[in-house]
Amino acid sequence: MPEFKVTVTSGYKKIYYVQAKDWEEAEEIVSTTENDPDFEEFKSDTIEVEEVEDRISEPEENKRIVLNDKLIASIGGKLIDRYYRAVLLIGGRSDEDEYAPNGNPDLIAIEQQYDSGKWGSTGGSWYVETLMGRCEHSNRDEPTDSICIDGGQQWNIESGMLAALNAYEQLKSEESK
Numbered sequence: 001m002p003e004f005k006v007t008v009t010s011g012y013k014k015i016y017y018v019q020a021k022d023w024e025e026a027e028e029i030v031s032t033t034e035n036d037p038d039f040e041e042f043k044s045d046t047i048e049v050e051e052v053e054d055r056i057s058e059p060e061e062n063k064r065i066v067l068n069d070k071l072i073a074s075i076g077g078k079l080i081d082r083y084y085r086a087v088l089l090i091g092g093r094s095d096e097d098e099y100a101p102n103g104n105p106d107l108i109a110i111e112q113q114y115d116s117g118k119w120g121s122t123g124g125s126w127y128v129e130t131l132m133g134r135c136e137h138s139n140r141d142e143p144t145d146s147i148c149i150d151g152g153q154q155w156n157i158e159s160g161m162l163a164a165l166n167a168y169e170q171l172k173s174e175e176s177k
Contacts, residue, residue, distance in 0.1 A: 006030040007048045018120035023049040029114045063090045067108065067167040071160035075153055084157060085111050085119065086164035088171070092127075101127050101135030108164060110149060110157060124149040128168055131161070 004026035006016045020026035027049050069085040092105030109125035126147070129135045133142045145162040149155040 003052050005050050005052045007046075009046045009048075016120055016123060017052070018114070019118060023051065029116055029118060029120065064088070065090065065171070067171075068160050068164035071110065071164070072158045073112075073149075073156065074158050075155045077154060079158070082113055084113075084122070084160075086157075086161065087111055088128075088168060089125070099127075101129040101137060104129050106168075108168070110147070122149050122155075128165075131165060 002021070003017055003019050004023055006018060006026050006029075008016070008030060016030050018026050018029050020029055027047055030047065065088040067086045067088050069083060071084040071086055073080045073084045087109045089107040089109055092100060092107045104127070106128045107125045108128055108131060110122045111119045112122050113119050124147075127135070127137075130137045131143060131147070132138070133140050143162055143165045145159045147157045147161055149157065
């Protein structure tokens with residue numbers, strides 16, 4: 001199924017990546033899940049949709065693995081009434097390999113489930129090494145259970161990241177046996 005980049009501008013810009021059969025369905029998925037209270041009020045809001053090709057590199061070893069589908073999220077300090085999930089992108093994205101800390105290109109992306117039941121990107125993804133606290137870009141020297149998706153909206157994963165990171169470590173341990 002093709003993937004689309006949907007850019008919503010409503011006083012600020014938000015970018016979603018969604019899988020849909022066509023651009024109209026991609027726009028519908030995002031517009032029915034947009035949690036911005038200003039979204040309906042202003043006629044100047046815009047939604048731009050474009051199909052993206054090969055956003056995630058697909059070498060043979062590249063896989064998408066759900067590490068935890070029970071992430072607890074909040075916006076503006078209020079808990080969201082549905083789960084998010086942490087998805088491992090083994091091998092990362094094709095255009096980012098040179099920036100991989102400690103030579104590990106694996107990424108964890110946060111996805112949200114839309115009203116349609118389909119899952120799509122929040123736009124947030126992080127190198128595993130950064131989340132584990134093992135590189136110079138880490139905020140801490142150890143992993144944390146929460147992560148900020150969008151500071152302006154105070155959109156956060158409140159809990160579940162430690163379980164996702166533990167699942168990653170277990171997966172890598174099993175692979176090395």
